[in-house]
Amino acid sequence: MSALGQKDGLLGLGRTGPRQKPLKVLCLGAHSDDIEIGCGATLLRLARRRPRPEFRWVVLSAPGQRGHEAALGAKQFLGSAATDALRVHAFRDGFFPAQFAEIKDAFESLAREFRPDLVFTHARDDRHQDHRVVSDLTWNTFRNQLILEYEIPKWDGDLGRPNFYVPVSKATARRKTHGLLSVFGTQRAKDWFSEGTFLGLMRLRGIECRADDGHAEAFYARKITVRL
Ligand SMILES: [Zn+2]
Numbered sequence: 001m002s003a004l005g006q007k008d009g010l011l012g013l014g015r016t017g018p019r020q021k022p023l024k025v026l027c028l029g030a031h032s033d034d035i036e037i038g039c040g041a042t043l044l045r046l047a048r049r050r051p052r053p054e055f056r057w058v059v060l061s062a063p064g065q066r067g068h069e070a071a072l073g074a075k076q077f078l079g080s081a082a083t084d085a086l087r088v089h090a091f092r093d094g095f096f097p098a099q100f101a102e103i104k105d106a107f108e109s110l111a112r113e114f115r116p117d118l119v120f121t122h123a124r125d126d127r128h129q130d131h132r133v134v135s136d137l138t139w140n141t142f143r144n145q146l147i148l149e150y151e152i153p154k155w156d157g158d159l160g161r162p163n164f165y166v167p168v169s170k171a172t173a174r175r176k177t178h179g180l181l182s183v184f185g186t187q188r189a190k191d192w193f194s195e196g197t198f199l200g201l202m203r204l205r206g207i208e209c210r211a212d213d214g215h216a217e218a219f220y221a222r223k224i225t226v227r228l
Contacts, residue, residue, distance in 0.1 A: 005192055012192050023053040026116035026145075028138060030071035030130040032062040033184045038150025039120045040077050040176040041168040041202065042147065042217050047078045055085040056114045060103065061093045062133060076179045096133035104135060107141040116145050123149040123220050127156035147217040162218035165212035173202045 016017055017042035025046060035043070035057065055078055062070045070091050076080040091099050121138040122131035131152065138147060141187055151159055168176075177198045187193040205211075205218040 005138055009074045020051060022051040023049070023118060024114070024116045025053045025055050025108055026057065026110075026114060026142075027057045028060075028119065028121040028134055029058070030060050030096065030122060030128070030134045032059050032066040032073060032088075032198070033180065033187055034122065034131070034152060035059070035071045035120065036176070036180055036183070037152055037198070039148070039181060039219070041215070042120075042166045043077045044172050045166070045168060047081045051122055052081055054118055055081050056087065056110070056116065057082065057085045058087045058110060060089045060096070060106070061091045061130065062088050063090070063093065065186055071184060072183045073179070077176075077182050094130060096130040099168065100133060100201070104137055104140070107137045111141050114141065119145045119147045120219075121147060121149055121160075123160075124222070125158060125160060125220075126152060127158040128152070128154065144185050145223070146220055150217070150219055151201075153192065155192070159201075160220075162205070162208075162220050164219040164221035165205060165209035165211070165216045166219070167206065167209060167216045168202070169213045169214070170215055172173075173199060173215040176202075210221055 024177050027039065027043065029038070031199040036046045057074045057078070059070045070087055070088050074086045078085060091103055096103060119138060124132070124135045126132055126135060135149060148164060151162065153159060177195050180198060181188065181195065184193070202215040202217060206215040208218065209216050
C-alpha cells in the first residue's frame with residue numbers, strides 16, 4: 001500500500017490531470033478543534049492540490065467562542081478552499097448519545113447535499129462519547145467513500161495501532177502545530193494542548209511509516225476498496 005500511496009496519492013485519489021474532477025473531501029468533527037488535531041497536516045497538503053479539492057467542514061458542537069474558532073480553524077488549514085466549506089451545528093457538547101436521532105438527521109441531510117470521495121472522521125474506538133457517535137454515524141451514512149478515522153490524544157489513553165499513514169514534512173507538522181496553538185485560545189489552558197503533544201504524536205507516527213522527513217499523521221482505514 002505504501003508504494004501505491006507514495007506514487008499516486010491517497011490510493012489513486014491524488015492523480016492529477018486536466019480532465020480530473022476535483023476531489024470532494026468531507027471533514028467531520030464533534031468539536032471545533034477535532035478536525036485540526038486529527039488531520040490538520042493532511043488537510044494542509046490536500047488544500048494545495050490542483051485541481052483544488054472541494055471541502056465540506058462540519059463541526060457538530062461549537063458554542064460561543066468555539067464557533068468563532070471553528071471558522072478560524074477552517075480558514076487557517078484550508079485557506080481560500082475554506083470558502084463555503086464550514087457547517088457548524090449546535091448540538092450539546094458531551095451529550096451526543098442523548099441527541100443521536102437529531103444528529104442522525106443532520107448526517108442524512110448532509111449526505112443529500114454533499115457526496116464526498118474521501119471522509120475524515122473520529123475513530124470507532126475513541127473513548128469520548130461524542131466522538132464515538134460521530135464515527136458510528138459516519139459509517140452508517142457514507143458507504144461508497146474511503147473513510148479515514150483520525151486520532152485524538154487525550155486523558156482516556158485510547159490511542160491504538162493505526163494502519164494508514166500520511167507522511168508530512170517537518171515544516172507542515174510545524175504549521176499544523178502553530179495553527180492549533182494560535183487558533184484555539186479556549187484550549188490553551190489545558191495541559192495537553194501543547195506543541196509537544198502534537199509534534200510528538202506526528203513524530204511517533206513518522207517513525208512507524210519511515211516518513212522521509214520524520215513526521216506523519218496516522219489513520220484507521222477499516223475498509224479499502226481498490227478498483228484496478
Ligand atoms: Zn472532540
